[in-house]
Amino acid sequence: MLKGYDFKAGKNPYKQFKTKELGERLSRAQRLINNLNIPVLIIVDGWESSGKGFVIKDLVKELNPKHFKVSVFENPTEDENKRPFLWRFWNKLPKKGDIAIYDRSFYFNVFNDLSLTGEALDKDIRDISSIEKLLLDDDTIIIKFFLHQKEKTQQKRIDKLKEDEDRSFMISERDEEQYENYGDYLNHFDTVLNKSDFTFSKWHVVSSENKKDASDNILGMTIDLIHEGIDRIMGMKNGGLRKELRDYSPQEKPLEKVNLKLELDDEEYDKLKDDLQMEAQRLSFRLYTNGIPTVMVFEGVDASGKGGAIERLTREMDPRGYEVLTTAAPSEDEKAHHYLWRFYKDFPQKGDMKIFDRSWYGRVMVERVEQFADMEEWDRAYNEINEMEQHLHNFNTLILKFFIYIDKEEQLRRFKSRETEPDKVFKLTDEDWRNREKWTDYIEAMNEMLVRTDTDYAPWTIVEGQQKKYARIKVLQTFIEQAGKILDETT
Amino acid sequence: MLKGYDFKAGKNPYKQFKTKELGERLSRAQRLINNLNIPVLIIVDGWESSGKGFVIKDLVKELNPKHFKVSVFENPTEDENKRPFLWRFWNKLPKKGDIAIYDRSFYFNVFNDLSLTGEALDKDIRDISSIEKLLLDDDTIIIKFFLHQKEKTQQKRIDKLKEDEDRSFMISERDEEQYENYGDYLNHFDTVLNKSDFTFSKWHVVSSENKKDASDNILGMTIDLIHEGIDRIMGMKNGGLRKELRDYSPQEKPLEKVNLKLELDDEEYDKLKDDLQMEAQRLSFRLYTNGIPTVMVFEGVDASGKGGAIERLTREMDPRGYEVLTTAAPSEDEKAHHYLWRFYKDFPQKGDMKIFDRSWYGRVMVERVEQFADMEEWDRAYNEINEMEQHLHNFNTLILKFFIYIDKEEQLRRFKSRETEPDKVFKLTDEDWRNREKWTDYIEAMNEMLVRTDTDYAPWTIVEGQQKKYARIKVLQTFIEQAGKILDETT
Numbered sequence: 002m003l004k005g006y007d008f009k010a011g012k013n014p015y016k017q018f019k020t021k022e023l024g025e026r027l028s029r030a031q032r033l034i035n036n037l038n039i040p041v042l043i044i045v046d047g048w049e050s051s052g053k054g055f056v057i058k059d060l061v062k063e064l065n066p067k068h069f070k071v072s073v074f075e076n077p078t079e080d081e082n083k084r085p086f087l088w089r090f091w092n093k094l095p096k097k098g099d100i101a102i103y104d105r106s107f108y109f110n111v112f113n114d115l116s117l118t119g120e121a122l123d124k125d126i127r128d129i130s131s132i133e134k135l136l137l138d139d140d141t142i143i144i145k146f147f148l149h150q151k152e153k154t155q156q157k158r159i160d161k162l163k164e165d166e167d168r169s170f171m172i173s174e175r176d177e178e179q180y181e182n183y184g185d186y187l188n189h190f191d192t193v194l195n196k197s198d199f200t201f202s203k204w205h206v207v208s209s210e211n212k213k214d215a216s217d218n219i220l221g222m223t224i225d226l227i228h229e230g231i232d233r234i235m236g237m238k239n240g241g242l243r244k245e246l247r248d249y250s251p252q253e254k255p256l257e258k259v260n261l262k263l264e265l266d267d268e269e270y271d272k273l274k275d276d277l278q279m280e281a282q283r284l285s286f287r288l289y290t291n292g293i294p295t296v297m298v299f300e301g302v303d304a305s306g307k308g309g310a311i312e313r314l315t316r317e318m319d320p321r322g323y324e325v326l327t328t329a330a331p332s333e334d335e336k337a338h339h340y341l342w343r344f345y346k347d348f349p350q351k352g353d354m355k356i357f358d359r360s361w362y363g364r365v366m367v368e369r370v371e372q373f374a375d376m377e378e379w380d381r382a383y384n385e386i387n388e389m390e391q392h393l394h395n396f397n398t399l400i401l402k403f404f405i406y407i408d409k410e411e412q413l414r415r416f417k418s419r420e421t422e423p424d425k426v427f428k429l430t431d432e433d434w435r436n437r438e439k440w441t442d443y444i445e446a447m448n449e450m451l452v453r454t455d456t457d458y459a460p461w462t463i464v465e466g467q468q469k470k471y472a473r474i475k476v477l478q479t480f481i482e483q484a485g486k487i488l489d490e491t492t
Numbered sequence: 493m494l495k496g497y498d499f500k501a502g503k504n505p506y507k508q509f510k511t512k513e514l515g516e517r518l519s520r521a522q523r524l525i526n527n528l529n530i531p532v533l534i535i536v537d538g539w540e541s542s543g544k545g546f547v548i549k550d551l552v553k554e555l556n557p558k559h560f561k562v563s564v565f566e567n568p569t570e571d572e573n574k575r576p577f578l579w580r581f582w583n584k585l586p587k588k589g590d591i592a593i594y595d596r597s598f599y600f601n602v603f604n605d606l607s608l609t610g611e612a613l614d615k616d617i618r619d620i621s622s623i624e625k626l627l628l629d630d631d632t633i634i635i636k637f638f639l640h641q642k643e644k645t646q647q648k649r650i651d652k653l654k655e656d657e658d659r660s661f662m663i664s665e666r667d668e669e670q671y672e673n674y675g676d677y678l679n680h681f682d683t684v685l686n687k688s689d690f691t692f693s694k695w696h697v698v699s700s701e702n703k704k705d706a707s708d709n710i711l712g713m714t715i716d717l718i719h720e721g722i723d724r725i726m727g728m729k730n731g732g733l734r735k736e737l738r739d740y741s742p743q744e745k746p747l748e749k750v751n752l753k754l755e756l757d758d759e760e761y762d763k764l765k766d767d768l769q770m771e772a773q774r775l776s777f778r779l780y781t782n783g784i785p786t787v788m789v790f791e792g793v794d795a796s797g798k799g800g801a802i803e804r805l806t807r808e809m810d811p812r813g814y815e816v817l818t819t820a821a822p823s824e825d826e827k828a829h830h831y832l833w834r835f836y837k838d839f840p841q842k843g844d845m846k847i848f849d850r851s852w853y854g855r856v857m858v859e860r861v862e863q864f865a866d867m868e869e870w871d872r873a874y875n876e877i878n879e880m881e882q883h884l885h886n887f888n889t890l891i892l893k894f895f896i897y898i899d900k901e902e903q904l905r906r907f908k909s910r911e912t913e914p915d916k917v918f919k920l921t922d923e924d925w926r927n928r929e930k931w932t933d934y935i936e937a938m939n940e941m942l943v944r945t946d947t948d949y950a951p952w953t954i955v956e957g958q959q960k961k962y963a964r965i966k967v968l969q970t971f972i973e974q975a976g977k978i979l980d981e982t983t
Contacts, residue, residue, distance in 0.1 A: 032918060054810050066802065066816035066849070073812040079570045104812050167774055170781045283658055290661045311557065319545050321564040321595055325557035332824055358558070427523065 002194040002206050003149055003187055013214040015221035020213070023220040024063035030227045031100060035068050039234060040095040040141045041227060044106040045219070047148030048186075049176040050158040052212040053104050056148065059216040060102060060223065069100040074109050083292075083350035085396040086110050086125070087132055091345040094136070096337035106145075107132065108193065113175060115182075115189050124395065126196050131388035133202045138381055139339045140237075142230030143202050146219055147194060148209040152183040249380070254448045259406050261467040270470040274313070277477040282317040284484040285354065289322055291491055292351040294398045295484075298360045301405035302443065303433045304415040305466045306473075307358055310405065313473040314480060315356070322352075328359035340364050340374075340382075341389060348393065361386055365450045370442045383453040394458035399487045402459060403476055404451060405466040409440055493685040493697050494640055494678055504705040506712030511704070514711040515554035521718045522591060526559050530725060531586040531632045532718060535597040536710070538639030539677075540667040541649040543703040544595050547639065550707040551593060551714065560591040565600050574783075574841035576887040577601050577616070578623055582836040586632070587828035597636075598623065599684065604666060606673075606680050615886065617687050622879035624693045629872055630830045631728075633721030634693050637710055638685060639700040643674040740871070745939045750897050752958040761961040765804070768968040773808040775975040776845065780813055782982055783842040785889045786975075789851045792896035793934065794924045795906040796957045797964075798849055801896065804964040805971060806847070814845035819854060831855050831865075831873075832880055839884065852877055856941045861933045874944040885949035890978045893950060894967055895942060896957040900931055 015023060034041055043060070045053050061069055072093040081089045087107065095101035107129045111117055117125070133143055150158075159176050162168055179186050198204045205222055209215040265273070288295055299307040315323055326347055335343040341361055349355045364382045368374040374382070390400055407415075416437070419429040436443065455461045462479050466472040506514060525532055534551070536544050552560055563584040572580045578598060586592035598620045602608055608616070624634055641649075650667050653659055670677050689695045696713060700706040756764070779786055790798040806814055817838055826834040832852055840846045855873045859865040865873070881891055898906075907928070910920040927934065946952045953970050957963040 029915075054812060057811050058808075061811045062807070066799070067818040070815065071811045102811075167777045170777075286658045286661075308557070316553070317549075320548050320552045320562045320593075321545060324561065327558040334823055334825070424520075 002147075002198065002204060003191040006149060006206060006208075008149075008151065008208045008210055012208070012211070013217050015217045016214075018217070018221070020059055020217055020220065021063070023217060023224065024059065026224050027060070027220055027227075028063040028065065030224050031064050031068060033231065034100070034142070034227060035065075035098040037231065037235075038097040039231065040097050040136075041100045041230070042095055042136065042141055042143045043100065043102045043223060044108075044143070044145045045102065045104055045148065046106050046108055046112065046146065047207075047209070048150050048155055048190075049173065049179050050155055050162060050171075051148035051150045051209045052158075052215060053148060055212045056146075056209075056216045056219050057102055057104060059220060064100065068098060069102065070095070071102045071104065074103065074105040077109075080350070083352075084348065085392055085398075087128060087392060088345065088348065090132075091342060094338060094342060095141070096334070098337075108197065111193050111197075112190060115185055118192075122193070122196070126193070128388075128392050128395065129197060130199055130202075131385075131392070133199065135341070135385045135388070136339065137201055138385075140234045141339075142227055142234075144223055144226045145202060145204050146222075147190075147204050147206045148215060149206050150209045154210055155183065156180060249449070249453070251445075251449060251452075253452050255451045255461075255463060256406055256444060256448050259463060259465055261406075261408055261411075261465055263465045263471050264468045265470050265474060267470075270474065273474055274477075277474065277481065278313070278317040280481050281314060281477055281484075282319070284481060284488070285318045285322055287488055288354065288399065288484060289352045291488060293487060293491060294349040294351050294393075294396070295323075295354040296349060296393060296398055296400050297354070297356045297480075298362065298400075298402040299356070299358050299405070300360065300362050300366070300403070300447075301464075301466065302407060302412060302447075303436055304412050304419070304428075305405040305407045306469050307403075307405055309469055310403070310464070310473050310476045311356055311358060314476050318354075323354035323356060325356045325358055328357060328363060340368075341385065345389075349398075361389075362450060362454070365454075366443065366446050367436075369446050370439055383450070386454055387456055387459075390454075390456065390459040397487070397491065399484060400459040401480060401483055402454075402461050403464050403479070404447070404461055405464045405472055407466045409437075411467050412437065493638075493689065493695060494682040497640060497697060497699075499640075499642065499699045499701055503699070503702070504708050506708045507705075509708070509712070511550055511708055511711065512554070514708060514715065515550065517715050518551070518711055518718075519554040519556065521715050522555050522559060524722065525591070525633070525718060526556075526589040528722065528726075529588040530722065531588050531627075531630075532591045532721070533586055533627065533632055533634045534591065534593045534714060535599075535634070535636045536593065536595055536639065537597050537599055537603065537637065538698075538700070539641050539646055539681075540664065540670050541646055541653060541662075542639035542641045542700045543649075543706060544639060546703045547637075547700075547707045547710050548593055548595060550711060555591065559589060560593065561586070562593045562595065565594065565596040568600075571841070574843075575839065576883050576889075578619060578883060579836065579839065581623075582833060585627070585829060585833060587825070589828075599688065602684050602688075603681060606676055609683075613684070613687070617684070619879075619883050619886065620688060621690055621693075622876075622883070624690065626832070626876045626879070627830065628692055629876075631725045632830075633718055633725075635714055635717045636693060636695050637713075638681075638695055638697045639706060640697050641700045645701055646674065647671060740940070740944070742936075742940060742943075744943050746942045746952075746954060747897055747935060747939050750954060750956055752897075752899055752902075752956055754956045754962050755959045756961050756965060758961075761965065764965055765968075768965065768972065769804070769808040771972050772805060772968055772975075773810070775972060775979070776809045776813055778979055779845065779890065779975060780843045782979060784978060784982060785840040785842050785884075785887070786814075786845040787840060787884060787889055787891050788845070788847045788971075789853065789891075789893040790847070790849050790896070791851065791853050791857070791894070791938075792955075792957065793898060793903060793938075794927055795903050795910070795919075796896040796898045797960050798894075798896055800960055801894070801955070801964050801967045802847055802849060805967050809845075813843075814847060816847045816849055819848060819850035831859075832876065836880075840889070852880075853941060853945070856945075857934065857937050858927075860937050861930055874941070877945055878947055878950075881945075881947065881950040888978070888982065890975060891950040892971060892974055893945075893952045894955050894970070895938070895952055896955045896963055898957045900928075902958055903928065 045057055047053060057071060090107050093101060111122060111125050136143060159172060159180050162172050194204050207215050207218050299311060301307050311325055331343060344361045347355055364374060365379050369379040393400060416429060416433065419425045451461050464472045464475050536548055538544060548562060581598050584592060602613060602616050627634060650663060650671050653663050685695050698706050698709050790802060792798050802816055822834060835852045838846055855865060856870050860870040884891055907920060910916045942952050955963045955966050
């Protein structure tokens with residue numbers, strides 16, 4: 002997209018407007034997307050010293066500061082390097098009705114690292130395409146600009162910056178790098194831009210030879226692209242382009258095959274438990290010292306014993322090394338973001354362990370059954386979840402997903418026992434009884450989930466939960482086996 | 493508190509109970525504070541290798557993981573060092589009904605730094621006492637433990653750790669330091685403990701010569717102290733100890749002295765504006781390069797022109813260097829924390845600028861007038877706010893507080909003009925009209941606020957807002973003057 006780029010063509014198609022007029026139009030577009038609750042993400046990437054700051058200043062000049070936010074992405078900090086590379090961008094995504102402007106972007110690493118080519122590059126681009134696709138499907142408007150300039154122009158600009166006392170701090174190592182190796186970067190940028198010019202999210206290369214023109218161009222295009230985006234989204238909401246049918250027919254029903262007779266006698270249990278807990282502790286230390294992040298998911302029918310299994314698993318672990326996160330109904334702020342957003346920010350950094358008691362799988366269980374998400378939304382969620390877990394896996398995360406199953410009669414027994422025990426009665430709510438009435442719907446959703454999100458890199462472990470002791474031992478054993486495996490592979 | 497400490501006295505007054513029984517009692521206490529919506533903060537500090545991890549493991553063993561969280565504080569990271577030292581602890585405070593356990597604490601810096609003595613130490617302790625007092629006044633239960641051990645015991649423990657393959661990573665530089673200089677640390681810890689053994693928040697020194705005893709001791713004391721705390725809080729809620737009258741009588745009314753005739757003619761304004769905006773830009777770069785954080789607060793009556801003043805102030809600044817934060821009604825999560833919590837997390841790191849469009853001063857204005865806070869709460873807020881701002885000031889933060897004032901007639905004119913202009917009508921809400929009916933109450937609250945929170949380190953600038961142009965220039969000039977001053981002092 003950069004090679005043979007015509008710097009002269011269509012310099013400024015918006016030149017009949019003053020910059021201020023364009024700004025005011027954008028401000029009206031902002032009010033529109035704010036009223037329609039549509040999030041907008043504008044990426045301003047490009048060469049060093051190509052005027053990203055200049056352009057962004059004009060972009061926001063007339064905007065209502067309550068509803069936009071500029072995020073600058075520099076070299077990742079020490080803390081950020083302990084997370085998958087998309088993590089810091091997830092945290093700055095716009096909420097519904099707001100505009101987020103990224104100075105640099107998801108593409109930070111791939112643009113800067115000339116040595117990133119071939120499969121490694123493709124893998125990162127695939128991760129980026131997943132997040133853009135997922136935001137787009139969630140009715141986000143994404144606009145990607147790349148500011149392009151000639152070699153001579155860049156050199157002139159950097160030289161000028163160097164002479165400016167107030168601004169010389171802005172010259173980074175990257176400026177110097179690009180100054181020396183314009184040709185190499187041109188090739189690399191071109192490759193990356195071509196690979197990431199997705200049909201659903203295109204790049205807009207803008208000449209910054211003249212900054213004022215670049216700025217007007219970007220303002221004008223942003224206004225047009227926001228309106229285009231609104232049309233697309235409103236069209237879909239009115240039934241236009243949404244998929245009407247999903248391409249899945251239930252084949253397998255893993256929960257029908259669960260052997261609920263599996264049991265351990267007390268003696269066996271006592272003999273196993275202490276040793277396994279000590280071994281789990283030992284492995285948790287090794288995961289920590291080897292910098293391996295761990296994500297565990299516990300799902301299951303109500304009263305299947307998730308809490309008890311988590312307690313037994315972590316019994317001997319150092320509480321400073323793990324955290325149990327329970328997933329309740331989303332807050333207002335969480336509802337204003339993509340459904341994965343609230344989980345993303347809790348993902349572990351290297352060496353940490355996060356245990357999710359219920360999780361993002363709510364999207365394809367409770368949100369499906371209670372119709373908080375429509376079919377098109379939960380149908381695509383399987384794939385979104387798989388891609389997110391793959392991104393974690395690419396960062397060498399240990400991912401363990403447990404589904405604990407009990408049958409309907411056992412659930413009733415447990416509900417009744419909770420009703421009568423004073424220390425347990427708080428665990429039983431009206432909602433539990435209501436969910437029970439939808440048992441069949443839940444089982445159908447659970448079966449589909451267990452089939453469609455069972456991947457090589459993040460397989461489900463179905464735990465026979467009828468006898469609590471059996472379930473707890475199986476969880477411990479699975480953790481020990483999988484932790485041992487990833488440690489062997491890593492060390 | 494450590495010198496002459498009797499390691500033999502009252503070894504374990506809870507020995508009639510099994511650890512598991514104590515754990516279950518604590519778990520019941522947890523349910524109690526959860527039902528009563530009381531936050532609990534447990535600090536476990538002490539010597540290196542004194543068994544903090546061991547103790548914390550027993551503390552949480554029987555707790556419901558949904559309502560406790562363990563936070564470990566190690567040497568501050570690169571990012572954390574860019575903030576005032578209390579910042580990272582604020583972010584981990586318990587929400588109402590939850591228990592937060594800190595492994596190390598606010599005292600991290602003061603305990604570790606042997607060279608911290610005299611006034612510098614007193615200053616830090618004063619900051620810590622403010623936060624403890626403020627949490628206590630907000631009905632938090634704070635429990636502070638210090639694990640103490642003999643020199644020989646510490647050396648034995650560190651030697652043993654060194655031999656343990658799985659755990660040797662736990663030995664830090666601090667262990668080695670204390671190993672070599674037990675006597676110096678003993679003196680220093682003793683000084684710090686004595687200085688921070690506040691009447692309202694005492695230290696509990698616990699011998700860890702025997703870890704099991706230490707653990708039972710801490711479990712038992714925690715249960716007792718939680719019940720004590722509940723009694724105190726419930727007693728106050730029932731009218732017992734709350735102050736009935738505040739010790740303030742309105743003397744001054746700064747808003748009565750505002751000269752609303754001040755104006756600039758168009759020519760003067762145009763002449764001044766551009767130069768001042770460029771100068772503001774230049775200073776904003778210098779604040780950035782000098783690593784000075786900036787906090788600006790904009791308050792004022794409705795329609796006084798806060799937004800417009802912020803826009804003109806930042807017009808030429810790089811939008812990547814500042815952020816405008818608007819303060820709406822608090823979310824559920826924010827309501828479950830201290831009222832300052834949501835602002836604290838947004839405070840700038842070194843070099844950044846955060847502009848608050850409305851702020852923590854809502855506590856003594858809208859919350860007072862609408863009676864969301866009771867008199868005792870807003871009356872003590874003046875002091876809490878002053879102390880928080882002092883903590884920012886101690887970190888060399890540029891603090892600017894603007895209060896823009898217009899009279900009641902001018903407000904009416906602006907409301908009416910908003911009603912008729914299509915681009916402005918969104919700015920006017922029913923709430924604005926309702927607030928207007930309480931004009932006198934608001935003015936009374938504002939006058940008191942302007943008197944009681946006008947400090948040397950964070951003074952108010954009252955801005956005559958009747959003519960927007962005059963107000964905007966005054967804001968620009970004040971910023972330029974104060975930024976220049978802090979830069980002169982710093983560089």
